[in-house]
Amino acid sequence: MRFMVLLKVEAEPGPELNRAMRAYDAELERAGVADHTRLSARGARTTPDVDGEGRTVAGFWVFDLDSREDAAAWVRRCPAPADGSAEIEIRLLLESGDLSERPVQGKPRPVWERAMAF
Numbered sequence: 001m002r003f004m005v006l007l008k009v010e011a012e013p014g015p016e017l018n019r020a021m022r023a024y025d026a027e028l029e030r031a032g033v034a035d036h037t038r039l040s041a042r043g044a045r046t047t048p049d050v051d052g053e054g055r056t057v058a059g060f061w062v063f064d065l066d067s068r069e070d071a072a073a074w075v076r077r078c079p080a081p082a083d084g085s086a087e088i089e090i091r092l093l094l095e096s097g098d099l100s101e102r103p104v105q106g107k108p109r110p111v112w113e114r115a116m117a118f
Contacts, residue, residue, distance in 0.1 A: 002093040003063045003071040007078070008055035010085040020079035021059065033074055034061040055087060062093070 013021070028034035063071050071090050080086040 001065060001067065002095070003065065003068070004089075004091045004093055005061045005063055005071065005075055005078075006057055006089045006091070007059045007080070008087040008089070009058045009081060010055055011081075012056070013058060013081065017079060017081060024077065024079055025061075027077075028061065028063075028074070033063050033065060058086075068092070 025034070063074060065071050065074070068090065075088050075090060078088060080088065
């Protein structure tokens with residue numbers, strides 16, 4: 001199963017956190033977990049709150065793992081700002097084969113069972 005992991009922060013990370021993130025990225029690559037690692041110094045603003053401020057998408061990964069629990073275990077190892085200003089989302093990615101499955105009358109499509117269980 002593949003999962004997109006989004007790291008959202010309220011402020012640009014400092015040099016210490018950037019070093020920790022690069023080490024985390026290297027660990028993901030060595031373990032064969034992440035097939036895409038992208039950190040962005042020029043992230044896009046999302047989810048504005050009442051005063052117009054928002055979070056920056058500071059990076060994302062695509063994890064290829066056996067379960068949501070495995071993805072969550074790797075996310076728990078991710079360095080994040082100590083002040084709790086970061087948010088990390090894990091999203092199940094649907095593959096093209098998932099969308100081409102034909103439902104059997106009276107039974108839900110397997111892809112929806114997986115997505116709903118997530």
